[in-house]
Amino acid sequence: MITPEIRGGHEVTRPVAVEGAEVGDAIAIRIRSLVVTSAATASGNDKVMEGRFNGDPFCAAVCPGCGTQWPATRIEGIGQTAVRCETCGADAAPFTSTHGYTIAFDDERSVGLTLGRAEAEKMAADAARLMALPDASIQNPILTFAPADLVAVATRLRPFLGQLGTTPGKAMPDSHNAGDFGSFLLNAPPHAYSLTEEELIANKTDGHLDVNTVREGAVLICPVKVPGGGIYLGDMHAFQGDGEIAGHTADVQARPLWKFTLSRD
Template identity: 25%
Template sequence: MEVLQPGTGPVASSTYLTADPGTTLWGRLPGVDDPTVLDLEDGAVLTIDTVSHEGLLPDQGSDPLAYFGAHGVGVEGVLRDAVVLARELTRDPELDGPHVVSRPIGVRGAEPGDLLRVTLLEALPRVPYGVVSNRHGRGALPGEFPQGPRDVSVFTPVDDAGLASMPLADGGPPAVRFPTDPFLGLVGVVPAQGGRLHSVPPGPHGGNIDIRLARVGASIILPVQVPGAGLYVGDPHFAQGDGEVALTALEASLRVTLRVEVLPRARALAEYGDRRVPFVETPEAFVPTGMDPDLDEAVRACVREAIDFLGARYGMAPHLALAYLSAAVDVRVSQVVDRVCGAHAVIPKVHLPDGEPATPRHLASAEVAS
């Protein structure tokens, strides 16, 4: 797998944003007082180099060359921008989050009340490895894991076929293999309130929503809160399970290409309803979300969002929408580790009036058997 150092390798768009101290923040989301690093026309496509925080953090030595070198990665296999960011950016480990986040990108014509649709067109791994970490007091099982006195970071190689591997025991040979499916865990717009928010908890502005369905071909739809929207991205993932239970997913740097579209208020209402929190759309499904520090409340919020969406787009009565959701729609846990928990509902498009009806599984099975 080719290592995509800054400015090398394929770049799909003529608009290319590298990750350097002038284009990124560490541990905070951009606020209303942050100037944009570039301004785009509605519908523009851009390519962004993102950098994972894993390998940069204090419990890993704050030295990517030394950290990844200890796992057998040569100097040319460590991203130069990661080395520079670890050396030149500052963060307060007690007050700031871990994520490297792009500074805001303006989108001309975006106004509060509109929606911003951000579609992931391409996600290229920049390195052939990633890291999964579990840190004390965090994750789904704080107090139980890590089982020793130290934080745990699992270095995870990825082969040319895109398969990640882990051993069954420390120091053992690769035994567990799983496919990668890259996406951005963190996509957001500048919130209306002043100041830079902590990078970990997601909210109405988006941010660290960690929904693994937001992979290539999918769109994240965000409610614009300030003129120009102020798009930012970060937290690149190679793979994640629903829940993200250790604390992190398989974190690793990506080169992503995005299409950014403004949906004016009237069109936004017709297509998605009055969305006040992030919404995901894949080629196969609509994915309303819910967020709250209490996971039960996050699920309830997600169900309400799904009911509202079905009513706004299809005119479905609320009691019938609830019945349909109960009979045919999966409500999944997005993540339980970001202070604010997330849930999302996966509504198959084939079920809906403008979709192609699906063949019932039992009939399809009968046809195969015959």
């Protein structure tokens, strides 16, 4: 959400094909384990930054300085103005936070504790390493923002996948591959991902469920809308209640283990 180069709300994996999967089939995905690898993360209640997107801040970011669409960015310093356009240097994050927290995890990744300002800023200076971003990742780590409005709150971890499913039949932002979030695409000017209601219903696969039951032991039955299915995942959360009502939660990196089963009539 703070990486305008990404054309969706999240950075997701490259889709994996299941041999023999054809359009009309279903793929059962059993989550065997989810192991959190991030040592810390940050979250909060997000704020849309007007003038930094065309219609939809999740999938149509624009640099307010030079007008570049989906601009590449770099990190300069820490804090909510640290995401800068590579071309002109303007503050380019399409989202900031009105109230947020930084949380560190124990070595077993079983509990977390929110931090004060000094500790949050120290972690922000080493954000990519502490969040264990993959080598090929282009996301700007949210730890960089160093929020510290909610201090000394402890919580247990119960990791789950906000995104897990099959590739939709038509190109759409990963975050909008769902019935609820997908409604933002309905006849939506002026970006490239506008869909009719019929197109959304026919092509979505509901890969962006964002429910905390998509965790270890769960089984998802996913429709095949493209040859091979194209299973992908992302938007891993350390914990969440019954809904992502703040618009954002504790995003982390993790190692998943799963099993696929192909099903057809």
